[in-house]
Amino acid sequence: MHYVDEGRGEVVLCLHGEPSWSFLYRRMIPILARRARVIAPDLFGFGKSDKFTEAEDYSYRMHRDAVLGLMDALRLEAVTLVCQDWGGLLGLQLAGQLPDRFARLVIMNTALPTGEEEVGPGFLAWRQYATTVPDLPVGALFGRSIVSETRRTPEILAGYGRALPRSPLQGRGTPLSGARPDRTRTPLARPRIGRHGRRSPTGRSRAS
Numbered sequence: 001m002h003y004v005d006e007g008r009g010e011v012v013l014c015l016h017g018e019p020s021w022s023f024l025y026r027r028m029i030p031i032l033a034r035r036a037r038v039i040a041p042d043l044f045g046f047g048k049s050d051k052f053t054e055a056e057d058y059s060y061r062m063h064r065d066a067v068l069g070l071m072d073a074l075r076l077e078a079v080t081l082v083c084q085d086w087g088g089l090l091g092l093q094l095a096g097q098l099p100d101r102f103a104r105l106v107i108m109n110t111a112l113p114t115g116e117e118e119v120g121p122g123f124l125a126w127r128q129y130a131t132t133v134p135d136l137p138v139g140a141l142f143g144r145s146i147v148s149e150t151r152r153t154p155e156i157l158a159g160y161g162r163a164l165p166r167s168p169l170q171g172r173g174t175p176l177s178g179a180r181p182d183r184t185r186t187p188l189a190r191p192r193i194g195r196h197g198r199r200s201p202t203g204r205s206r207a208s
Helices: 028-032 060-074 086-097 121-130 138-145 154-161
Strands: 002-006 010-015 036-041 079-084 102-108 203-205
Touching (some): 002 028, 060 086, 138 154
């Protein structure tokens, strides 16, 4: 699992959504790192993290256990969780199950399903699209959602486009499109990271 690790002090864990990667937090990381230690991982299958070749290997349980495995490997405590989209569906469940390890929650356009709700038509439409389009145009998708023209430059959109570089799942979805918010309830499990059950992260980078 690749992650950015910047700064010192209290821990801020930034979890991205779909289809994104730690690039999403590129503007926040340098500011937060002046006063805190900022950890921003790429969920498996996204950005610079390892990628499975089979869609069946990606599940809510796998992503959730991987985040917990990263927290254990880095011994993260008193965490301020910053979460968006699927980062919230993963991180908020951990915060609910392990409240002693979290100090604060910064919640952005996400949810905390109980595992009992029916998914809405918006999610179903997105999943249908993501699992059938031959090459998901991530940069173009962000281009339609970024309001400010100064933040919608070709360089920035290309950066977002690197969320799924040479994805082995071309035309078969994204590393999260198979996970379902109506099936998120899972017992606390022994965490594992990586394709071979590694308990420690395999990559670290400097923010740019």
